[in-house]
Amino acid sequence: xxxxxxxxxxxxxxxxxxxxxxxxxxxxxxxxxxxxxxxxxxxxxxxxxxxxxxxxxxxxxxxxxxxxxxxxxxxxxxxxxxxxxxxxxxxxxxxxxxxxxxxxxxxxxxxxxxxxxxxxxx
Amino acid sequence: xxxxxxxxxxxxxxxxxxxxxxxxxxxxxxxxxxxxxxxxxxxxxxxxxxxxxxxxxxxxxxxxxxxxxxxxxxxxxxxxxxxxxxxxxxxxxxxxxxxxxxxxxxxxxxxxxxxxxxxxxx
Numbered sequence: 001x002x003x004x005x006x007x008x009x010x011x012x013x014x015x016x017x018x019x020x021x022x023x024x025x026x027x028x029x030x031x032x033x034x035x036x037x038x039x040x041x042x043x044x045x046x047x048x049x050x051x052x053x054x055x056x057x058x059x060x061x062x063x064x065x066x067x068x069x070x071x072x073x074x075x076x077x078x079x080x081x082x083x084x085x086x087x088x089x090x091x092x093x094x095x096x097x098x099x100x101x102x103x104x105x106x107x108x109x110x111x112x113x114x115x116x117x118x119x120x121x122x
Numbered sequence: 123x124x125x126x127x128x129x130x131x132x133x134x135x136x137x138x139x140x141x142x143x144x145x146x147x148x149x150x151x152x153x154x155x156x157x158x159x160x161x162x163x164x165x166x167x168x169x170x171x172x173x174x175x176x177x178x179x180x181x182x183x184x185x186x187x188x189x190x191x192x193x194x195x196x197x198x199x200x201x202x203x204x205x206x207x208x209x210x211x212x213x214x215x216x217x218x219x220x221x222x223x224x225x226x227x228x229x230x231x232x233x234x235x236x237x238x239x240x241x242x243x244x
Contacts, residue, residue: 018166018169018170018173019170019173019174019222019227020173020174021170021174022167022170022171022174022188023166023167023170025163025167028163028164028166028167028170029163031166032160032161032162032163032165032166033161034161035157035158035160035161035166036157036158036161036162037161038154038157038161038234039154039155039156039157039158039159039160039161040154040158041147041150041151041154042150043154044140044145044150044153044154044157045144045145045147045150047140048140048141048143048144048145048150049144051140051141051142051236051237052141052142052143052144052237056237066144100141100236102236105141105234105235105236106234106235106236108234109231109232109234109235110231112160112227112230112231112234113227113228113231114173114222114224114227114228
């Protein structure tokens with residue numbers, strides 16, 4: 001029950017140096033999929049809540065209190081994050097427990113590092 | 123002519139540690155705005171083309187050849203990137219020349235670094 005429906009291709013993500021050479025259409029589609037998933041305020045807050053929750057994992061029962069949204073709406077947003085490979089879920093008894101997939105976040109984070117990362121301009 | 127219509131709040135972005143503590147609604151809205159802008163394959167390729175172009179800047183005339191899209195469509199995508207603070211433009215004679223705003227990219231990149239960034243899990 002812990003499998004991704006359509007996991008992100010971490011290898012493709014980590015080899016996408018956005019700032020150093022032009023992305024191919026395939027690379028940009030793969031990366032954009034992750035950014036689109038987190039490019040929504042509720043989903044970004046969910047990601048943050050999961051990542052910072054005790055033990056690094058959280059179930060819907062831990063998350064609903066932070067939002068004025070229904071359980072099904074939150075579950076939908078979690079599904080989008082999961083399908084983009086940003087989080088993964090594992091069912092235990094009644095609940096699915098979600099945790100961050102650090103490999104995906106590390107890959108997209110490093111893809112955005114400016115080419116002049118060695119210098120400080122801000 | 124080089125001003126952003128609505129620049130990103132770099133200070134807010136860089137103080138949004140997605141992975142270490144729960145984001146506020148305001149922090150998530152600010153960050154999500156940037157991720158949404160780059161969460162589209164054409165825009166991500168445009169960003170990559172600009173960042174890796176000779177001199178670190180490019181005009182629409184340099185970019186249209188990479189896409190089977192009209193000039194106005196590309197200009198629209200550039201406007202979205204600009205309004206999110208990802209790129210900035212400067213008009214010189216006929217053309218607007220775009221370059222990446224590294225401070226925005228650095229801020230959103232660092233916001234995604236997993237809390238366990240010191241360890242290697244993948």
